[in-house]
Amino acid sequence: MLSNRRFSVKITLAAAFAAGLLLSTGAIAGSGVTWETDLRRAKNPDTYGNVVMDRATRDSKEVKPVVFAHWTHRSKYSCKACHTDLGFSFKGRTTEIKQSDITAGKFCGSCHDGKTSFGVNECDKCHSYGTPRANGIAEKLKDLPKDAFGNKVDWAKAVKDGKIKPAANHDGTGELKAVEQDIIIPVTKFTPHPPDVMFPHTAHTVQLDCTSCHESIFKQKKGGNPEMNMMKIISGQYCGTCHAKVSFPIDDCFRCHSQPAAVIKEDEKKDEKKDEKQK
Numbered sequence: 001m002l003s004n005r006r007f008s009v010k011i012t013l014a015a016a017f018a019a020g021l022l023l024s025t026g027a028i029a030g031s032g033v034t035w036e037t038d039l040r041r042a043k044n045p046d047t048y049g050n051v052v053m054d055r056a057t058r059d060s061k062e063v064k065p066v067v068f069a070h071w072t073h074r075s076k077y078s079c080k081a082c083h084t085d086l087g088f089s090f091k092g093r094t095t096e097i098k099q100s101d102i103t104a105g106k107f108c109g110s111c112h113d114g115k116t117s118f119g120v121n122e123c124d125k126c127h128s129y130g131t132p133r134a135n136g137i138a139e140k141l142k143d144l145p146k147d148a149f150g151n152k153v154d155w156a157k158a159v160k161d162g163k164i165k166p167a168a169n170h171d172g173t174g175e176l177k178a179v180e181q182d183i184i185i186p187v188t189k190f191t192p193h194p195p196d197v198m199f200p201h202t203a204h205t206v207q208l209d210c211t212s213c214h215e216s217i218f219k220q221k222k223g224g225n226p227e228m229n230m231m232k233i234i235s236g237q238y239c240g241t242c243h244a245k246v247s248f249p250i251d252d253c254f255r256c257h258s259q260p261a262a263v264i265k266e267d268e269k270k271d272e273k274k275d276e277k278q279k
């Protein structure tokens with residue numbers, strides 16, 4: 001058993017934090033928080049990270065929209081393989097794809113060629129929106145380290161422990177070179193504030209290349225993103241580009257807010273007085 005007690009304590013704390021945050025920022029209306037990123041909605045581990053692609057198929061009588069599942073792909077391929085090399089956007093429903101592109105071996109067709117995986121003629125496997133899906137993430141990924149959130153898989157640990165080796169390139173080859181630099185992002189815009197954030201480059205650069213983030217999401221400078229705040233993150237900007245949708249979700253507050261909380265001076269004084277009395 002994983003320490004469920006520890007998790008439930010964490011979750012309760014997280015919920016209290018979240019409630020405070022939402023109250024303090026005066027509700028969700030107009031904030032850009034959508035159904036997908038609303039923290040009040042329970043998430044299903046089987047469908048966390050799934051993207052419905054319906055740009056071209058929304059009004060089609062011929063086929064259903066496409067459902068793409070990240071968890072079935074991310075054990076084999078890095079984010080870079082698809083997002084940098086094949087041109088899929090980090091924002092759902094924005095990549096313009098036609099069936100003729102797929103038949104020509106672009107986008108999904110780069111791998112769904114009948115050799116690497118099933119071919120372009122198996123229409124219903126991709127065009128599956130609204131059809132009953134074989135779920136069972138828990139069974140299929142049972143050998144990977146567990147987590148309490150998202151897909152209930154600790155993907156970062158799975159890579160670190162070598163349980164999965166997401167390839168750098170879409171042909172299944174290559175490895176990304178990690179950059180080892182932890183950056184502390186102090187939380188300054190809110191009092192009382194949660195613990196400071198630590199951003200680890202290593203866990204990111206084994207799956208993403210520099211251009212995934214620099215400069216499109218983050219200025220490449222410590223303290224260079226002063227406009228960043230928690231509401232923007234929840235609504236899918238900055239860290240929320242990935243963590244509101246595919247990587248471990250925003251609900252897991254203390255995985256980012258991981259720095260020891262500052263000791264509050266007043267309490268220290270009281271503690272000293274207590275100690276003196278006890279002597």
Ligand code: HEC
Pocket residue numbers: 036050051052053068070073074077078079080081082083088089090091092093094095096207241242245246247
């Ligand atoms: C096998 C290809 C593939 C891999 C690997 C992959 N993605 Fe994606 N990703 C996609 C596709 C396809 C979309 C949908 C794009 C669209 O609809 O325009 C997508 C969309 C997204 C979105 C937007 C989701 C939404 O609901 O708006 C995010 C965020 C994302 N990916 C992050 C990641 C991260 C982080 C990784 C690595 C852990 C990753 N992806 C790995 C193919 C992939």
Ligand code: HEC
Pocket residue numbers: 053054055056057058060062063065066097098099100102108109112119120121122123124125126127
């Ligand atoms: C490997 C996955 C995959 C397979 C297999 C596949 N498609 Fe698609 N198809 C897509 C994606 C992704 C889109 C873009 C969806 C969107 O943006 O709405 C698409 C778009 C379409 C469209 C929208 C209009 C157009 O011409 O682009 C039609 C129609 C279509 N597919 C028909 C088919 C048919 C028929 C088959 C089987 C012969 C098929 N697809 C097999 C992934 C697939």
Ligand code: HEC
Pocket residue numbers: 066067068069072073076077081082086107108109110111112116117125126170171
């Ligand atoms: C980089 C290569 C690659 C790309 C790009 C890719 N796939 Fe796949 N896909 C695979 C492989 C390999 C498997 C088989 C995974 C396994 O069996 O472990 C797979 C499995 C699947 C499955 C069956 C498992 C499931 O999710 O239920 C579907 C459906 C699927 N892909 C849809 C898509 C769609 C739609 C796209 C494009 C939007 C796409 N794939 C892009 C390599 C890719």
Ligand code: HEC
Pocket residue numbers: 178179183184185199201204205208209210211212213214218219220221222223224225226
């Ligand atoms: C997942 C997103 C992400 C990826 C991928 C990423 N970085 Fe960063 N990087 C950040 C963030 C966040 C910061 C801190 C910005 C801040 O403090 O406001 C940062 C800061 C930096 C800094 C500034 C450090 C300083 O002390 O001023 C450098 C240099 C840097 N990154 C290099 C890289 C390189 C090289 C790569 C590719 C190997 C890379 N980064 C990949 C998110 C990323």
Ligand code: HEC
Pocket residue numbers: 079154155156157197198199200203204207208212213217238239240241242243246247248255256
């Ligand atoms: C472009 C996508 C992307 C962005 C932007 C991003 N991350 Fe991540 N992050 C990932 C991926 C992929 C992982 C691997 C684990 C996972 O997917 O759950 C990860 C993992 C982590 C981990 C876990 C490390 C470990 O070893 O357990 C932390 C902490 C983290 N991210 C913090 C941040 C913070 C803080 C920011 C914003 C400053 C941020 N991330 C922005 C994609 C992203």
Ligand code: HEC
Pocket residue numbers: 014017018021185186187188189190193194197225226228229230231233239240243249250251252253254255256257
């Ligand atoms: C993916 C990483 C990540 C996760 C998960 C996360 N935060 Fe944050 N949080 C940040 C970053 C980065 C900042 C911005 C720090 C700065 O620049 O001031 C921040 C700032 C904040 C602030 C300061 C006020 C503000 O708007 O900037 C509060 C309060 C906060 N977070 C609460 C939470 C709560 C509650 C949760 C869980 C529900 C949570 N955070 C989860 C990364 C994260």
